[in-house]
Amino acid sequence: MDQQDTKPHRWGMAIDLDRCTGCEACVAACHAENNLPLSTPDSAAKGRAFHWIRIDRYYEGAFPDIKVKFMPVLCQQCDEAPCEPVCPVYATYHNAEGLNVQVYNRCVGTRYCANNCPYSVRFFNWFEPVWPEPLTLQLNPDVFVRPVGVMEKCTFCSQRIKRAELEAKQESRSLRDGEVQPACVQSCPAEAMVFGDLNDPASRVSRLAQSGRATRFMEDLGTQPKVFYLKRGE
Amino acid sequence: MATVAEIPDPRVRTELWRPLSRAGSRYWIAVTLCAVIVAAGLAAWGYQIAKGLGIAGYRRPVFWAFYEADFVFWIGISHAGTLISAILRLTHAGWRKPVTRAAEAITVFALMIGAILPLIHLGRVWLFYWLIPYPNTRLLWPNFRSPLLWDLTAIFTYLIASSLYLYLPLIPDLAQLATRSRGWQRNLYRLLALKWVGSDRQWHALERAMKLMAAIVLAIAVSVHTVVAWDFAMAIVPMWHSTIFGPYFVVGAIFSGIAALVIVMASLRRFLHLESYLRPLHFDNLGKLLLLMSLLWIYFTVAEHLTIWYGKQPAEYSVFESRIYGDFAPYFWSMVILNFVVPFMLLSIRRLRSIRTVTICAVTVLIGMWIERFLIVVNALSRPRLASAWGAYSPTWVEITITAASFVTMTLLYLLFARLFPVIAVWEYEDVAHG
Amino acid sequence: MERRSFFKIIGTASGGMLTGACGNKARQIIPLLVPEREIITGAEEWHPSVCRECGAGCGTIVRVMEAERKTRQGNENVRERIAAIKKIEGNPLDPVSGGRLCARGQAAVQALYHPDRIRGPLKRVGARGEGRFEPVTWDSALEIAASAVKKAVDKDPARIVFLTRPEASNRSAAVASFLRALGAPPASTTGLCDFEIERQAAEVVFGWRGLPVYEIQDADYVLSLGADFLGGWVSPVFYARRFGHMRRGRPGRRGQLTHAESRFSITGSSADRWLPVRPGGELALALAVGYVLVTGNLALANVAAGLRNGFASVDFERAVKISGLPAEQLRQVARDLGRSESPVVMAGASVVQSNSLDAVIAASALNLLLGRIGSKGGVIPPVEASIAEFADSRAHTVNLLRRLESAELVMLDSANPVYAQPASAKLLARAPAIVSFSAFIDDSSAYADLILPDHASLESAAVVVPDVTPDRALTGAQPFVHPLYDTRATEQVLAELSKILGRALKIDTPEDAFRKLFAGNKSDWSDAGEFAKYCNRQGGWWTESSRSAHASPRFELPQLREAEFQGGAAEFPLNFVPYPALQFGDGSGAHLPWLQELPDPASSAMWGLPVEIDPKTASRIGLKNGQMVRMISPSGQIEAPAYVHPAAIPGVVSMAIGQGHTHYGRYASEQGANPLTIAAPLTDPQTGAFAFGATRVRIEKLSQQDRLVQFSAVDREPELHRR
Amino acid sequence: MLLTAEFLTADSTVQAVSALRAEGFSANDIELFSYRPLELPEGMLERRSHISLAAVLGALVSGTLTTAFIFFTQHNYPLVTGGMPLVSGWATGVVSFELIMAGAVAGVVLAFLREGRLLRRDGAPPPALKDDSAFLRIECPQESVPRVVRCFEVAGAQDIVEETETE
Helix, strand or coil: CCCCCCCCCCCEEEEEEECCCCCCCCHHHHHHHHHCCCHHHHHCCCCCCCCCCCCEEEEEECCCCEEEEEEEEEECCCCCCCCCHHHHCCCCECCCCEEECCCCCHHHCCHHHHHCCCCCCECCCCCCCCCCCCCHHHHHHHCCCCCCCCEEEECCCCHHHHHHHHHHCCCCCCCCCCCCCHHHHHHHHCCCCCECCCCCCCHHHHHHHHHHCCCCCHHHHHHCEEEEEECCCH | CCCCCCCCCHHHHHHHHHHHHCCCCCHHHHHHHHHHHHEEEEEEEEHHHHHHHHCCCCCCCCCCCCCHHHHHHHHHCCHHHHHHHHHHHHHCCHHHHHHHHHHHHHHHHHHHHHHHHHHHCCCCHHHHHHCCCCCCCCCCCCCCCCCCHHHHHHHHHHHHHHHHHHHHHHHHHHHHHHHCCHHHHHHHHHHHHCCCCCCCHHHHHHHHHHHHHHHHHHHHHHHHHHHEEEEEEECCCCCCCCCHHHHHHHHHHHHHHHHHHHHHHHHHHHCCCCCCCCCCCHHHHHHHHHHHHHHHHHHHHHHHHHHHHHHHHHHHHHHHHHHCCCCHHHHHHHHHHHHHHHHHHHHHHHCCHHHHHHHHHHHHHHHHHHHHHHHHHHHHHHHCCCHHHHHCCCCHHHHHHHHHHHHHHHHHHHHHHHHHHCCHHHEEEHHHHHH | CCCCCCCCCCCCCCCCCCCCCCCCCCCCCCCCCCHHHHHHCCCCCCEEEEECCCCCCCEEEEEEEEEEEEECCCEEEEEEEEEEEEEEEEECCCCCCCCCCHHHHHHHHHHCCCEEECCEEEEEECCCCCEEECCCCCCHHHHHHHHHHHHHHHHHHEEEEEEEECCCCCCHHHHHHHHHHCCCCCEEECCCCCHHHHHHHHHHHCCCCCCEEECCHHCEEEEECCCCCCCCCCCCHHHHHHHHHHHHHHEEEECCCEEEECCCCCHHHHHCCCEEECCHHHHHHHHHHHHHHHHHCCCCEEEEEHHHHHCCCHHHHHHHHCCCCHHHHHHHHHHHHHHHHCCCEEECCCCCCHHHHHHHHHHHHHHHCCEEEEECEEECCCCCCCCCHHHHHHCCCCCHHHHHHHHHHEEEEEEEEHHHCCHHHHHHHHCCCCECCCCCCCCHHCCCEEEECCHHCCCCCCEHHHHHHHHEEEEEECCCCCCCCCCCHHHHHHHHHHHHHCCCCCCCCHHHHHHHHHHCCCCCCCHEEEEEEEEHHHCEEEEECCCCCCCCCCCCCCCCCCCCEECCCCCCCEEEEEEEEECCCCCCCCHHHHHHHCCCCCCCEEECCCEEEHHHHHHHCCCCEEEEEEEEEEEEEEEEEEEEEECCCCCEEEEEEECEECCCCHEEEECCCHHHHHCCCCCCCCCCCCCCCCEEEEEEEEEEEECCCCCCCCCCCCCCCCC | CCCEEEECHHHHHHHHHHHHCCCCCCCHHECCCCCCCCCCCCCCCCCCCCHHHHHHHHHHHHHHHHHHHHHHHHHCCCCCCCCCCCHHHHHHHHHHHHHHHHHHHHHHHHHHHCCCCCCCCCCCCCCCCCCCCCCEEEECCHHHHHHHHHHHHHHHHEEEEEECCCC
16 A cells, blocks of 8 residues: 555645746636636626736836736735635635645635635626537536626646545555646646645745745735745846 | 693604605605615625635625625614614713614614624525534534624624614603504514503613613613724734724724714605704714814824825835735725815804704715725735735625615615604604603 | 557656657557547647648647537537647657647647638639639539539640648649649749748858758757747747747757847847848848958958858948948847857848848858868758658749739649739639639638638648657658548649549658658668558657768858838838738638737737837827827738837838738638738739738828737836926 | 503692502602603602613623624734734724724613513513503502502502503
């Protein structure tokens, strides 16, 4: 019998801003994986477009000494998530693996969590999502299609975690580092994103999180995010 | 020693009860008009439930907007009655007597409206009962850490307490009315009179109960609006996360409550011909109160904004800047004019203080306070911490209809109330008029 | 029936670079098609495929699962269980994608399930360009097509114009042999994103056929000159992976990137230094840097005298002036290049100017000065094509308008000349016959007399020789889902046409291609069938191959000259730079909703692309974001919303290519403006490539404030006015 | 015996009450009926009230129940929260405060109903109140009737009704 996981996983991510090119492959990957509702020009203009992961861009300086800061922003899966205590029905809560989970079925749509998220990564289903046929054929059966009135956000591709864990269980082994990859991490051409178990000190993400370049986004708020950003170098 | 009142003057009763027996065609036209608008509001809500909240102007990042502003506004208005009448009752302010019931009725109606608005705002209103702790097999349980649940309990308590607070002193009047009316009204009054016989035991119990209720309701009212303020202040949204939001909201609530009361009184005086009961004295006193609250309000407003300006924390300052100099500046400055400049100029000069000016100020204050609620909700949300998520909100016909309907609901409820119940406590009034 | 079996590749987090032979789970034979009755609900299968959204030829793996297809047959709603494609990822075995994939590649699944795909052959009923068609049967469609071909052949086969995509594949081979059989000239491309300039320059400078491979992953200093290699140039996934490695893949060593381009592309954004060169000033920049290298003794000693003298005789002052950059900055770049241990210069023309070929030649020559040919972290020759026949059949750029002028028959295969060069619309309108193989009614197909729709690429068998690859490569795709509609693979249609015309045409399937490879190579495999099976299963064949690190330069250094522009500077004060958008490429990705809603990296625009104007010019005209402007060039005018781009070069306005399709499905039709509409009809004289950057414009502010839909409207962190 | 007398002025009512009290009748047996509250001199008809006690009791009961309810149900509720505590003192405090207040209100109202003898059907029917008079009713044994009547008449009662208790 192989060794079984004794300690729960604590999933985390490291994003190397020195590698990130801002190419948005992760954004497309997320749409493809997670059945994000399609926007239309109208809905996008009204601020109803969905991007669980987005590339924030901030220009700094003026021509010709100008820089742009690209930063992929997704749910930071905070350990002390501000979205959690405000939900009156426990629709957003922490699961055993430290993921900040949104239970779509339980959500009544107060949208308080979205207000209280300092990273603005939560999206609300203002309407029932529709896909013109036959685009529905693409929908990922592993991922719930969220109905109207429900909040949603990045899940760290929990369906992929689940699949990998089940597979490992079937084979009576523990998960290997890098075996689970959310869609964004998987797609990143510059390999700027690394996903893994923060409870495993040998995992790549743990080592990157320890590196001197690692910072967390708005750490001063005390949210204890599990996404680590590695600063750009010179 | 013994101060015993004179035997009542039947004229008072006749005058105060006149509206209950007579309703002209103008009344019914008004009721119909109001009912139509309220129905339109309900239809808009129904349409929103069918289609989704998206037909309103809501968007990321402004996840709360009109409905929440309306909610805070109406909960604020609800402080008209209970709080004002309780304060006056506890301080034995004799002039309160013709004012209290009018005020308490505002409370109950405003609370009813206010309590519905959170439902309108829900994404899945058909599941609202999931906020209530009840045994179930679906692992549903409300989160008592959420300020929304505090809200739920606070409003529940307040609605019950203020309804009873309105109802208890109404009982003697109902008992009298029961003897003097016919048909369904007689049955209604008799049912509601709870077999009141007018014994001194009952009068004594009523007096004791009302004194206690005044104290309790005062505590509840303060806590309710504090909890409403905490809906915002508990969140780490820049310009929401403020320690003075509790008292600031309470002050604003009393402020708008008095304004609403003045408007209601002015209307009652005009339409029910109660000139000899709602006298300039009452308006003058309420005008002074309004002025006091206006000063308190500007004090809190300055205190709130000055610290932000001086501290210049980027996230908060972004909101501040858009409010003072930016997109929201027109709203902010008109709010200051409506809530402070106009009332201060008209009310602080004694010569200018009249029923007309007090009423004008009340109207400006109501508008100003609605803008304040709108600013607090929308302005802060449209400037979240991350500039990349900033966005502008504009309402659609849905929110506008529902908001309009909320105001008309108040009118409608008042129209019906004034038709069914004496808006001035006859027994109390007699007491003071001849005591 | 063969037992259904799984193919699955676990994405491995590769610490290093090329994850060529990472540990995979045991792979079994892929079934060519998954029989629907054998699909298991909830079970996933991964099939290898090849991405054909651009010419890079990334190997992919495709996730297939059960889905329910709803159709209407007569008056009945029919639901059937089919195998459907859920997701596309990079194939970890493939040296190009390395298991990664760009946004366009991932969105390709929407082209398969696009609601506006053509469902069967169509015959035009409306006027040319109107886009009204009626369905016909394949038999009659083939007949009509055959007679059109016959008519053209009878008249003059040289006047058959076949436009196809810029790739080397079984498709290009089929097209080539079809045309050869007719005696028609070879197929050509529409001239956008086909990198013809770079190919010719490599031939001239190094004597290489194909695109050079830049080993930036091992470089310490990269100067990329006009090559937006992270934003879509040549092989974006390939180079992004190498870029990542250059930056942080080598502990303690971080490569520097200096990027010269006349707009702030994402390559410029990711660079350590961006050199905002004037449009058309790339040649001057390359020559000036070379001049400093040569005169500052930073170049190799043993450089050919001609080259050395060529650079030494550059008029440095004038070159600096043309480039629009400070002289000191150019000197610094040259010093950095010269002093770096392993520098490399990437030469490209993401935006083609009238002097782009010279610019790419001069920039490539800098690698000769630095002695970076074939060395680690330098530039290495393209590998020998795995199948020469495919490589040889690649379509090249021609002077499109001139060709169309006299066209007797135009055939369109995934080519959209009306969009790429809008001036071709009126030529198409009067072409005697047009046959399209497009899967969508696009701008050009709207002119076609007949549409013989191709399968979506995920439904067809294909085998592609990638554009740029470190190893010899052949990447293939088997069809593993049934075609949704009554479409036919274009190779097959061409064969059928040939048959009707009485000529035989041999079409290579991936199987054939791999068998051919086996024949041409010694390998461990005992028989060709087993080998082909193996290739099919892993999605292709890649092998290390030796290459000669030798360059045989046979060229003269181009003379310093300014680029040509249409429009006088007085009347048209601004340079106009239309550029291939990251999300849409040459515009062919615009019909996919995921790409439409992908926020543009520069402006965050969704569902539309703005004109990017620098803040100074914008404030002079009084523009704010979203203000509609009219851009007027000597060739025409377009209207688009403005985006005040903080990093735009003053006097240079740019606009991404991709919107403004007249026809291209519901998501792209009549959406925004096509910047190429106003591009000057200038071409690079040697290659015939469309110099779409050679335009000058003026801008007029329009009164209306149209919609600029941005996901993030704020592009700077708030500057607080501390009042 | 129940004796009910009608008085036309407040003063005469007070006079009657004080006379009765001087005669040694218990405040418990005397009851006044009027359309409006009549203020009697301090201690003349002291009515002991337990309404404040009821308020405190109501508050205590509801406070205990609420806190226990929140605490126990949350502790026994099998909800996974990944370490987030289900009970937090501050939040429970806010909710408890509101429900304590609700309990106090309930206590007040229930005590009011009880002390005011509202909703009761027992006893003799109350006098039919008139606009311009107050009624004084006293429950007394048969032998005291003349004393009561005298007190009434001295104070100026209009009309004295004598009835035997029905139950």
